[in-house]
Amino acid sequence: MRACRVCGDDGPQHVYHSEPLTSEVLRCRSCGHTYAAKDILEEFLIADYNDAEAMQTWADTVRQESAVRLYRKVTYRLTTLVDTDDVPTVHDVGAGSGGFLKVARELGWRIQGNEISRPFAEMARQDGVDLYLGALGEEQRSSSVDAVTLFCVLAHVQNSGELVREAHRVLAPGGIIFVRTPAWCAIERLGQFLLRISRGRWSSIMDHRMNLAHLQIFTERSITKQLESAGFTLEQLETVCEYACPAEVYLRSFGIPALARRLAGRALDALIDRRLFLRNTIHVYARKVA
């Protein structure tokens, strides 16, 4: 079986066969990292991101207010962590429609970013945020920025180790990387339990977490390993309760009927707003060793 993509441990546990991924899903016994066993063709992955309608639907679905709250919180934290007398610069990787960069600019940062999705880059441009259309790479100078941010990007890429090393290259010595990524949590444990009792038939929860968008799920241990092996030292790591979309959207993808999901959705959103629901998202800040 394929060795862990983060720590290299070669005795992973088999989780299940994911139809949406057309791949076995494996979980590392050492760092808990969960990943697709198979390499998915790049063209196949990128096709979805250039579907303008799908990207617009996503942009319309996310909870705008909580996103802005998060962006402010991250910008304030980065401001306290970076060490420069100049106006600091942030590069947002996979900047989407530019939501984070707009907030960072309002709060006094110089901004830049890249995005592989043409529809997203176009939405950002219309909002006054110019992004480089493509992956983080040679176009971005080495040691040129004070902070690099990755909001929900690492789970979407196959070779996250390479991306984190690129972020390290682009950062100035002492610079900060911020990563937000889904955490392996009670949702996956429930998903695994349902797979077990149904002998693999009830896969909707696991499929919701592992699919062509989410190729891997980190644990606190695997994200730490990923960052440290690229040359970062951890500043802050926490797993928080944070959901990008209203709860009803998730319940719909699990096949829950309309009335039930409206009622349950409202109750869950109230819990999520008070941070009383499952902690499902990792936030980590780490520093490029000077």
Ligand SMILES: [Zn+2]
């Ligand atoms: Zn591992």
